[in-house]
Amino acid sequence: MKHIISALVQNEPGVLARVAGMFAARAFNIDSLAVGRTDNPKLSRMTIVVIGDDRMVEQVRKQLAKIISVVKVQDYAGQNLVARDLMLITIAAPAEKRPEIFALIEMFNAKVVDIGPKFVMVEVVGPEIKIEAFIEACQPYGIKSVVRTGTIAMPRHPKLKSQQ
Amino acid sequence: MSNDQTSAGSPAPKPLRKPGSQIIVDTLVELGVDTMFGYLGGVVLPLFDKLYDAPINFIIPRHEQGGCHMADAYARATGKVGVVVATSGPGATNLVTGIANAMMDSVPIVCLTGQVRTDLIGNDAFQEADITGITRPITKHNCIVKNVKDLARTIREAFHIASTGRPGPVLIDIPVDVAVSMCEVTVAPEKVHLQGYRLKPHGHAKQIAIAANAINNAKRPVLYVGGGIISSGASAELRQFAEKANVPVTTTLLAMGVFDQTKPGSLNMLGMHGAAYANFAVQEADLLIAIGARFEDRVTGKITTFAKNAKIIHVDIDPSSISKNITVDIPIVGDAKRILKELTDAIEHRERIEWCARIAELKQKYPLAYDRNATTIKPQYVIEELAHQTNGDAIICTGVGQHQMWAAQFYSYKRPRQFITSGGLGTMGFGLPAAIGAQIACPDQTVIDIDGDSSLNMTMNELATAVQYKLPVKICLINNGFMGMVRQWQELFYNKRYSCSFLENPDFATVARAYGAVGITVDKKEDVPAAIKKMLAETGTCLVDFRVEPEENVWPMVPAGKSINEMDGIDIFQSMA
Numbered sequence: 152m153k154h155i156i157s158a159l160v161q162n163e164p165g166v167l168a169r170v171a172g173m174f175a176a177r178a179f180n181i182d183s184l185a186v187g188r189t190d191n192p193k194l195s196r197m198t199i200v201v202i203g204d205d206r207m208v209e210q211v212r213k214q215l216a217k218i219i220s221v222v223k224v225q226d227y228a229g230q231n232l233v234a235r236d237l238m239l240i241t242i243a244a245p246a247e248k249r250p251e252i253f254a255l256i257e258m259f260n261a262k263v264v265d266i267g268p269k270f271v272m273v274e275v276v277g278p279e280i281k282i283e284a285f286i287e288a289c290q291p292y293g294i295k296s297v298v299r300t301g302t303i304a305m306p307r308h309p310k311l312k313s314q315q
Numbered sequence: 316m317s318n319d320q321t322s323a324g325s326p327a328p329k330p331l332r333k334p335g336s337q338i339i340v341d342t343l344v345e346l347g348v349d350t351m352f353g354y355l356g357g358v359v360l361p362l363f364d365k366l367y368d369a370p371i372n373f374i375i376p377r378h379e380q381g382g383c384h385m386a387d388a389y390a391r392a393t394g395k396v397g398v399v400v401a402t403s404g405p406g407a408t409n410l411v412t413g414i415a416n417a418m419m420d421s422v423p424i425v426c427l428t429g430q431v432r433t434d435l436i437g438n439d440a441f442q443e444a445d446i447t448g449i450t451r452p453i454t455k456h457n458c459i460v461k462n463v464k465d466l467a468r469t470i471r472e473a474f475h476i477a478s479t480g481r482p483g484p485v486l487i488d489i490p491v492d493v494a495v496s497m498c499e500v501t502v503a504p505e506k507v508h509l510q511g512y513r514l515k516p517h518g519h520a521k522q523i524a525i526a527a528n529a530i531n532n533a534k535r536p537v538l539y540v541g542g543g544i545i546s547s548g549a550s551a552e553l554r555q556f557a558e559k560a561n562v563p564v565t566t567t568l569l570a571m572g573v574f575d576q577t578k579p580g581s582l583n584m585l586g587m588h589g590a591a592y593a594n595f596a597v598q599e600a601d602l603l604i605a606i607g608a609r610f611e612d613r614v615t616g617k618i619t620t621f622a623k624n625a626k627i628i629h630v631d632i633d634p635s636s637i638s639k640n641i642t643v644d645i646p647i648v649g650d651a652k653r654i655l656k657e658l659t660d661a662i663e664h665r666e667r668i669e670w671c672a673r674i675a676e677l678k679q680k681y682p683l684a685y686d687r688n689a690t691t692i693k694p695q696y697v698i699e700e701l702a703h704q705t706n707g708d709a710i711i712c713t714g715v716g717q718h719q720m721w722a723a724q725f726y727s728y729k730r731p732r733q734f735i736t737s738g739g740l741g742t743m744g745f746g747l748p749a750a751i752g753a754q755i756a757c758p759d760q761t762v763i764d765i766d767g768d769s770s771l772n773m774t775m776n777e778l779a780t781a782v783q784y785k786l787p788v789k790i791c792l793i794n795n796g797f798m799g800m801v802r803q804w805q806e807l808f809y810n811k812r813y814s815c816s817f818l819e820n821p822d823f824a825t826v827a828r829a830y831g832a833v834g835i836t837v838d839k840k841e842d843v844p845a846a847i848k849k850m851l852a853e854t855g856t857c858l859v860d861f862r863v864e865p866e867e868n869v870w871p872m873v874p875a876g877k878s879i880n881e882m883d884g885i886d887i888f889q890s891m892a
């Protein structure tokens with residue numbers, strides 16, 4: 152099963168290597184990993200998607216928490232989440248195919264961000280399943296390249312700090 | 316350093332300015348460090364210059380690995396943090412095996428490594444190695460200090476991290492420019508506060524109640540305890556618990572002595588080379604109470620059948636130890652000492668007459684044994700005789716191999732921190748430097764390295780260290796001329812094809828004498844007691860080379876992948892008992 156794990160980490164050199172190294176050393180598979188600063192410049196948030204049974208994911212959580220530079224770990228399994236991926240995708244788009252492609256883009260609520268004589272670059276945001284579906288839908292036209300951020304997620308209705 | 320404080324009488328004393336190297340030494344002294352191990356090199360010269368005047372006993376090994384093992388054994392013998400220093404590059408990389416060894420056995424050490432100048436880092440500078448990168452997976456924590464202002468705090472944090480919770484090694488890498496930069500130091504140290512490091516020593520009250528209930532209702536409970544009892548200092552609490560509940564106790568290799576082995580309730584060691592009665596008891600148990608032990612595969616054998624009739628309670632300070640290898644029924648995260656106390660209060664006294672009788676029967680039926688009538692020197696005999704002549708009081712260190720198992724099986728341990736061995740990593744060569752570290756830590760005790768010939772060959776250079784510091788370390792060499800443990804596997808599982816497990820040895824007694832130690836060779840059984848007597852009477856370093864039966868095997872043995880009750884060698888055993 153897929154689990155989305157969120158780790159609040161100290162924003163210091165080597166912290167990514169610590170986390171990634173732990174995954175490699177303990178033979179846990181990372182499906183995706185997204186890192187970025189939080190509102191507190193001293194802390195970063197890592198959103199890690201792992202695939203495994205409950206016992207493995209429990210170990211992932213515990214081993215993450217054990218790293219001194221990791222401040223907090225949450226497994227979002229079973230929570231009501233907003234989970235998003237961002238993708239940039241360049242698709243072959245000869246003139247005669249463009250109407251079809253643009254219709255597709257509209258259908259997916261995606262955005263054209265660059266356009267050339269033979270290609271369009273599209274930005275797609277959404278749950279992973281939508282991203283995958285868009286890739287599949289573009290397959291027949293020819294995909295030139297794909298860049299994805301990996302999933303980031305947040306539980307709905309998080310308690311505000313002031314309410315705690 | 317105190318002459319710096321010339322402004323002592325004035326109302327607002329000027330803050331002191333010190334170089335990083337002095338801050339390191341002062342912070343170590345403030346933390347109670349009086350002994351250190353380590354080796355010189357260019358980038359640590361500023362530090363060694365300050366150590367010259369420091370109230371610290373500094374021990375120089377002959378190799379940084381040896382120094383690291385010494386610090387490790389010093390920590391195991393005392394419970395204090397061991398400290399080792401090495402220079403950048405090769406000095407630091409030479410620590411790697413020692414650090415991994417301490418990590419696997421949860422030993423609190425702090426390693427200080429020198430590093431090239433901050434502005435050279437990343438340029439493949441002379442003797443540069445990314446030691447924080449290299450040691451990341453084998454330290455509890457590590458870091459590089461790039462600003463002298465962070466030095467004192469980082470060292471305090473390192474000691475805190477190394478010695479609390481599940482102990483382990485911490486490495487601090489210090490570039491040479493940081494060691495020479497000047498810095499104002501505040502007099503009052505800040506309290507250590509680490510946002511990402513929270514200790515959970517208190518067990519969950521509800522879990523403790525559930526565990527107490529399970530213990531009260533158990534007919535055939537067994538305590539399986541490990542190194543966590545030692546780091547927690549929980550031997551007395553373990554004894555009180557075991558006595559009140561009448562539960563027999565089996566220990567891992569790393570917990571020998573936490574429960575007096577002369578007691579009827581002692582089941583000795585369990586596992587691959589554990590006592591047969593311990594393994595049978597675990598398999599017959601209806602409740603296994605695991606405390607500070609981590610269900611390692613040398614202990615459990617085939618994991619799916621381990622303690623297959625038992626409910627399992629697991630107490631451990633490290634949540635990740637729980638349900639890692641085996642799913643447990645009643646997990647309790649917390650400190651062993653505290654939880655044992657609470658459990659003792661929560662349980663009811665039980666006699667368990669039937670179970671105690673069954674344990675006595677198992678112990679009587681399957682004793683640890685060997686051929687006492689042999690005319691050759693049996694390694695087990697040497698160790699038994701050693702136990703006899705030292706009244707079971709010596710601190711025993713070991714290499715890795717058969718001799719290590721016999722040292723566990725045939726020396727009867729009475730107290731924690733008495734048996735110092737490399738369990739998790741199984742590092743050959745640990746024995747001699749460990750004995751040196753333990754002897755430095757406990758100058759008034761008899762410290763004996765029970766070693767194997769191949770193991771000793773790996774770190775024999777430390778004989779020079781033992782002699783230089785006039786340490787009365789005793790080396791009891793179980794010399795079978797083979798990598799014995801490997802030979803045993805080749806005999807049993809590879810049709811006696813002794814591929815590369817034989818080494819041409821030097822004459823160890825002559826080598827010992829060349830180093831300035833006493834060297835004795837014993838090749839007759841009848842000479843064993845007198846040689847041991849002479850060795851124990853020596854006031855300096857002494858090595859006795861016992862030429863033992865070359866192809867003796869360690870029994871019992873649970874072959875890899877088998878259940879722990881499927882032991883080989885117990886029949887041989889019974890006929891010899």
Ligand SMILES: Cc1cc2nc3c(=O)[nH]c(=O)nc-3n(C[C@H](O)[C@H](O)[C@H](O)COP(=O)(O)OP(=O)(O)OC[C@H]3O[C@@H](n4cnc5c(N)ncnc54)[C@H](O)[C@@H]3O)c2cc1C
Nearest residue numbers: 541542543547567568586587588607609632651738739741
């Ligand atoms: C050749 C060879 C053969 C071996 N054969 C055997 C064998 O037959 N039998 C055997 O037992 N071992 C054997 N070993 C050793 C084995 O490999 C392991 O090292 C050993 O079993 C681990 O011991 P442990 O479970 O006590 O764990 P340790 O490594 O000592 O771990 C301690 C545990 O206690 C926890 N802990 C620490 N502090 C506390 C605290 N304050 N409160 C609560 N918990 C705490 C830690 O989190 C950890 O989980 C052998 C080793 C070698 C080299």
Ligand SMILES: Cc1ncc(C[n+]2csc(CCOP(=O)(O)OP(=O)(O)O)c2C)c(N)n1
Nearest residue numbers: 716717718741743767768769770798799800
């Ligand atoms: C550094 C290291 N290398 C290799 C091994 C694998 N190994 C385990 S036991 C052993 C043989 C040990 O021989 P010896 O020290 O003579 O002890 P004996 O088994 O003969 O008592 C070997 C090679 C190890 N444990 N450590």
